[in-house]
Amino acid sequence: MLEFNPIIVGGGGRSRCRACHGSAEPVTYRAPGDIATRIAEVVSASTAVPGPNILLTGADPFGHPELPALVEAAVSAGVERIAIDTDGAALRAGDNAAGSLHAGVRHYIVRVTAADEALSVRVTGGPSGPAALAGIAAVRAAAQRLQTPIAIEARVEACRHTIAALPSTVAALAEAGADAVRITVGDVPRSAETSALLAAACDTGMVNAVWVDVVGDTALLPATHALHMTEEDADALP
Amino acid sequence: MPSPEPTRVVLCALNSPGYQSLALGYLRAYAQADSRLAGRVAFQTLDLTVDLDPWWVAYRVLELEPDVLGLSVVCWNARAVFEVARIVKAARPQTTIVLGGPEVGPVAEKVLAAQPAADVVVRGEGEATFTELLYATTRGRDVTRVEGVTARGRGGTVVSAPDRALIADLDSIPSPYLTGVMTPTDNGAYIETYRGCPHRCGYCFEGKGYGRIRSFSEGRIAAEIDAVAQAPGMTAFSFIDPVFNLTGERLQMLARLLAPHAARGIRLHTVEVDIERIDDAAAALLARAGVASVETGPQSVGEAALAECRRGFDAERFRAGVAALKRRGIIVECDLIVGLPGDAVRDFFDGLAFVMSLDPGIVQTSTLHVLPGTDLYDRADELGLVFDPEPPHEIISTPTIGYADLRRAEVRATWLQKRYRARLSPGEER
Structure with missing residues (x-):
C-alpha cells in the first residue's frame, strides 16, 4: 500500500548471524552527490500515490558522514516519506534520534538479530540486539516529545541459531516501542517446533498490539496464522 | 408561605x-x-x-x-x-x-x-x-x-409509555448557544442544522433514530453560526449533520452563511459529507464555507457488505470527490469498518488499499459496533453476527471473519495507518 524506493547509500557493515552469513563485509559509502542525484531521479520518475517515498539503505545511513545533507536533499526534492534502514545503535548516540526527526525522517526500519544480549553476542559477535532496542526506545521517546508521528518497523531474520528466541525478541521489540516486526524466515529447521515458535512470535506481537508479518518460507507458519504471511516481499532490504 | x-x-x-x-x-x-x-x-x-x-x-x-x-x-x-x-x-x-x-x-x-x-x-x-x-x-x-x-x-x-411524536418544528427547541445554556469552545463546539439522515446504513442509528429529515430554519442556523463563530477565541468548530452536503441548495446556503467567518480565518473541521456527490462546484462551496477537513466513507468496498448494509459505492465517483476536495486543499478522512457482514478480511484490506491509493490525508479504521436500534442489531441472528452484548457492543465474529482474524485485522490496520500518517506535510515545520 506504500511504495518506498530504495536509495543505496553504501554497502557492508551489517551485523548478522555470523554462522549463517560469515563476518560482516567492510563498510563503504557512496559519494553524497551521487546519492542526491539518485534521489532526484527517483522523485522525478515516481508516480507512486501516496508518495514519493524513499528508503535510505545499504550500509547503515547513520554512518554516512553526509547523512543530514542527504535527508535535506530528499526533503528539497519533495519526498513525502523518508525511511532509514538502520542497525538501530546509532539512534542512541548524541542527538541522532531527535535530529533525524527534525530533519524529516519519519520511518525507521531497524534490523535486529536477537534481543537477548548473550545470544546477540554469540551470533553477531557483539551486543547489537540490546543496542538496537535502546535505539528504538530513543527514537520513540524523541517522537513522543516532539509529537511527531513516526513508524518503526523491526526486521528480524530468523535462522536456526535465533529461532528459539523469536517470541522473546518480539516481546522486547514491543516493549522498546516498535510498531511492527517483519520476520524473514531463513535457514531454520522444518519442524513443528519452528512452526510453533513462528506462531508464538506472531501471537506475542498481537497481545502487545504490534503487527508481525512473516516472509520467506511462510509454509512453516500454521494455517491459523495465514494473515501474518506476506507472500511478496516488496520491501526486501538489500 | x-x-x-x-x-x-x-x-x-x-x-x-x-x-x-x-x-x-x-x-x-x-x-x-x-x-x-x-x-x-x-x-x-x-x-x-x-x-x-x-x-x-x-x-x-x-x-x-x-x-x-x-x-x-x-x-x-x-x-x-x-x-x-x-x-x-x-x-x-x-x-x-x-x-x-x-x-x-x-x-x-x-x-x-x-x-x-x-x-x-x-x-x-x-x-x-x-x-x-x-x-x-x-x-x-x-x-x-x-x-x-x-x-x-x-x-x-x-x-x-407510548412513543412520543417527533418535534415537528425544530425551532421550538431553544438554541443552547443563543440562550447562554452553552458557551461555545474553540474546536469543541458543533452545530446541528437538521435531524434525520437520507441514508439507512445498517450499522448506523442516525437514520432509524430520527426518521424523516427535519430542519432548523435558515434564520436559526444563521444565528447559531454567528454566535459560535464570533465566540471569543474561536478558530474552528464543526457540524454534526450526518451529511453536510445534503442538497446543493443547502450547501449553497451554508456556504453563504459561513463565508464571512471563513474570510476572517474561521475553519470547519471534520464535517461529514457524501463524497460521491462532490464535484468541483461543491468543493468550491465547501472551501468558501471554510471547511478544512471532511469525513466520509466508504466504510467498505466489498459488494456483499455494501448490500447487507444498504450502502452504495461508486469507486470512480468516490475518487473524483476526493480529488476535487484535495484540489481545494481540503483534507479528507476516509473511514473503513472491519467486521461488516459479508466482508472477508481481504475485502477490508482491499478497502484500505483503495483509500490509501487516493492519498486523502487521513485514513481511519474502526471495528464494527452492533449498536442497539440499528438494522444490524435487529438482524444480528439472521446475519450470524456475534457481538458483545455489553457496550460498546464490539463485533466478536462474523460468518466470514473469526475472532482471531478480526483482532489481527485491527492490529495490522493500525500499523498501516501509522505508516500512512508518518509523513512530511507541505509546509511542515521541522
Whole structure:
C-alpha cells in the first residue's frame, strides 16, 4: 500500500548471524552527490500515490558522514516519506534520534538479530540486539516529545541459531516501542517446533498490539496464522 | 408561605476530551423555556470527560445533591455512565436517575432490567419527553404515563409509555448557544442544522433514530453560526449533520452563511459529507464555507457488505470527490469498518488499499459496533453476527471473519495507518 524506493547509500557493515552469513563485509559509502542525484531521479520518475517515498539503505545511513545533507536533499526534492534502514545503535548516540526527526525522517526500519544480549553476542559477535532496542526506545521517546508521528518497523531474520528466541525478541521489540516486526524466515529447521515458535512470535506481537508479518518460507507458519504471511516481499532490504 | 425548594436537576455527560454535550444543552434549554417549570426546577450541567474515574464523577454529582440526575449514554461511555449511576444510587437512593441517548433508548426495558440503579429511560428524541418527565415529577404524578418514557412502576415492574411524536418544528427547541445554556469552545463546539439522515446504513442509528429529515430554519442556523463563530477565541468548530452536503441548495446556503467567518480565518473541521456527490462546484462551496477537513466513507468496498448494509459505492465517483476536495486543499478522512457482514478480511484490506491509493490525508479504521436500534442489531441472528452484548457492543465474529482474524485485522490496520500518517506535510515545520 506504500511504495518506498530504495536509495543505496553504501554497502557492508551489517551485523548478522555470523554462522549463517560469515563476518560482516567492510563498510563503504557512496559519494553524497551521487546519492542526491539518485534521489532526484527517483522523485522525478515516481508516480507512486501516496508518495514519493524513499528508503535510505545499504550500509547503515547513520554512518554516512553526509547523512543530514542527504535527508535535506530528499526533503528539497519533495519526498513525502523518508525511511532509514538502520542497525538501530546509532539512534542512541548524541542527538541522532531527535535530529533525524527534525530533519524529516519519519520511518525507521531497524534490523535486529536477537534481543537477548548473550545470544546477540554469540551470533553477531557483539551486543547489537540490546543496542538496537535502546535505539528504538530513543527514537520513540524523541517522537513522543516532539509529537511527531513516526513508524518503526523491526526486521528480524530468523535462522536456526535465533529461532528459539523469536517470541522473546518480539516481546522486547514491543516493549522498546516498535510498531511492527517483519520476520524473514531463513535457514531454520522444518519442524513443528519452528512452526510453533513462528506462531508464538506472531501471537506475542498481537497481545502487545504490534503487527508481525512473516516472509520467506511462510509454509512453516500454521494455517491459523495465514494473515501474518506476506507472500511478496516488496520491501526486501538489500 | 415560603415557596417550596426547587427540584434540583443535574445533567451529566461524559464526553470525548475537548467536547461538550449538545444533547444536554438542548435538554436544558428546552426545559428552562417551559413556563410550567419556572421556579420549580434548578439545573446544573456537568460536562465531564469519559476518561475520568467514575467515582470522581459521582463525587461531583453528589456534591450537588440532585433530586433528578440525567445521564447521557452512548455506546462508548455507557460502561462508565452505568458505574456512575450505581455509585450515585447507592450513596443517595432518593435521587431519580434518568438515562437517555442512543445506547439506551432503543432497548429501554432491557437497560432497566440490567441496571437497577436507573429509574427512568427517555426513549428517542429527548427534549419534550424530559421536560414532561420533570413536570410530572414536580407535580408528584406517575412518570410511567409520560409519553416516550420507560420507567419502573408500582412493585418495580418496568412499564413503557407510548412513543412520543417527533418535534415537528425544530425551532421550538431553544438554541443552547443563543440562550447562554452553552458557551461555545474553540474546536469543541458543533452545530446541528437538521435531524434525520437520507441514508439507512445498517450499522448506523442516525437514520432509524430520527426518521424523516427535519430542519432548523435558515434564520436559526444563521444565528447559531454567528454566535459560535464570533465566540471569543474561536478558530474552528464543526457540524454534526450526518451529511453536510445534503442538497446543493443547502450547501449553497451554508456556504453563504459561513463565508464571512471563513474570510476572517474561521475553519470547519471534520464535517461529514457524501463524497460521491462532490464535484468541483461543491468543493468550491465547501472551501468558501471554510471547511478544512471532511469525513466520509466508504466504510467498505466489498459488494456483499455494501448490500447487507444498504450502502452504495461508486469507486470512480468516490475518487473524483476526493480529488476535487484535495484540489481545494481540503483534507479528507476516509473511514473503513472491519467486521461488516459479508466482508472477508481481504475485502477490508482491499478497502484500505483503495483509500490509501487516493492519498486523502487521513485514513481511519474502526471495528464494527452492533449498536442497539440499528438494522444490524435487529438482524444480528439472521446475519450470524456475534457481538458483545455489553457496550460498546464490539463485533466478536462474523460468518466470514473469526475472532482471531478480526483482532489481527485491527492490529495490522493500525500499523498501516501509522505508516500512512508518518509523513512530511507541505509546509511542515521541522
